[in-house]
Amino acid sequence: MTRVELKSDARNQLRGNWLWAVGLSFxxxxxxxxxxxxxxxxxxxxxxxxxxxxxxxxxxxxxxESYNINPFGSIFTIVxxxxxxxxxxxxxxxxxxxxxxxxxxxxxxxxxxxxxxxHFSSTLVTxxxxxxxxxxxxLLLIIPGWIKAYSYSMTPYIMKDYYTSGKKPKATExxxxxxxxxxxxxxxxxxxxxxxxxxxxxxxxxxxIGFLWITPYYRQTKANFYRKLAGDQFLTNDK
Numbered sequence: 001m002t003r004v005e006l007k008s009d010a011r012n013q014l015r016g017n018w019l020w021a022v023g024l025s026f027x028x029x030x031x032x033x034x035x036x037x038x039x040x041x042x043x044x045x046x047x048x049x050x051x052x053x054x055x056x057x058x059x060x061x062x063x064x065e066s067y068n069i070n071p072f073g074s075i076f077t078i079v080x081x082x083x084x085x086x087x088x089x090x091x092x093x094x095x096x097x098x099x100x101x102x103x104x105x106x107x108x109x110x111x112x113x114x115x116x117x118x119h120f121s122s123t124l125v126t127x128x129x130x131x132x133x134x135x136x137x138x139l140l141l142i143i144p145g146w147i148k149a150y151s152y153s154m155t156p157y158i159m160k161d162y163y164t165s166g167k168k169p170k171a172t173e174x175x176x177x178x179x180x181x182x183x184x185x186x187x188x189x190x191x192x193x194x195x196x197x198x199x200x201x202x203x204x205x206x207x208x209i210g211f212l213w214i215t216p217y218y219r220q221t222k223a224n225f226y227r228k229l230a231g232d233q234f235l236t237n238d239k
Contacts, residue, residue: 003195006228010220013099020104021216027107028091029215032084039077085127090114092156092219093163099223119163125171130155133175150186154178157226161234181230192225 014021094110097103109116114123130152138145158174158181182189196218203210 003192006192006221006224007195007217009224010217013102013224014216014220017098017104018213018216020107021098021220022212024091024094024107024110025215025219026212028088028111031087031111035080035084036077039080042076082124082128085131086114086120086123087111089123089127089156089159092223093119093160095216095219096157096160096223096226097164099220099227117163119159122169122171123159126155126159126169126174129172130175147186150189151179151182153189154181154226154230157223157230158234161230161232165235165237167237177234185229189222189225192221196221 090111090113093113094105097105097110105113114120134145134149134152137148152175155174155178158177159169162169162174196214199210199214199217203214
């Protein structure tokens with residue numbers, strides 16, 4: 001399982017499917033942006049575009065004192081953020097399904113797959129627990145938080161395999177499975193991520209436009225990393 005092979009497989013899988021993959025990434029980004037912008041407007045009274053334009057027009061630097069924080073809006077923002085995570089897990093489910101079967105479902109249907117087919121409650125609980133566990137480990141220092149983030153990184157892929165097998169995973173089952181699966185392989189994934197650093201720089205230089213292609217390329221490579229590492233061990237429903 002080499003980085004070159006994983007990336008080569010990703011490019012071969014995306015050949016002829018780039019339009020769908022780019023569309024999936026762009027629409028997901030746009031919806032997440034709109035959701036976050038709505039949350040920020042409710043919480044602070046300023047949307048992201050207005051704040052950015054005002055900053056570059058007048059050089060005004062926003063600080064904590066610059067905001068009129070609405071506590072109820074802040075709670076609403078947290079709820080929206082959690083629901084956004086479920087949406088992004090749906091994107092991961094769709095990419096893994098595409099990797100395994102070659103299916104390219106309707107973009108919106110794929111994105112919201114975490115909300116459908118009875119997946120919402122388990123996806124929601126598991127994704128929130130991953131966030132809480134990672135945050136708590138991060139409180140110890142940056143390094144432990146980073147290690148645990150990689151340890152839990154395969155959780156959404158495992159959840160998708162559980163769903164495919166017809167299994168109803170318990171709250172922490174996929175998290176524990178990811179932790180065991182990544183034992184001895186966290187550095188492998190870290191180095192794989194580092195190999196995209198050059199692409200990320202190109203994406204920044206292109207004012208973000210390059211990420212329309214870089215993001216699906218990275219996600220496809222990561223799905224290949226998971227499948228090569230996990231095989232079909234989570235596709236068997238052992239009730």
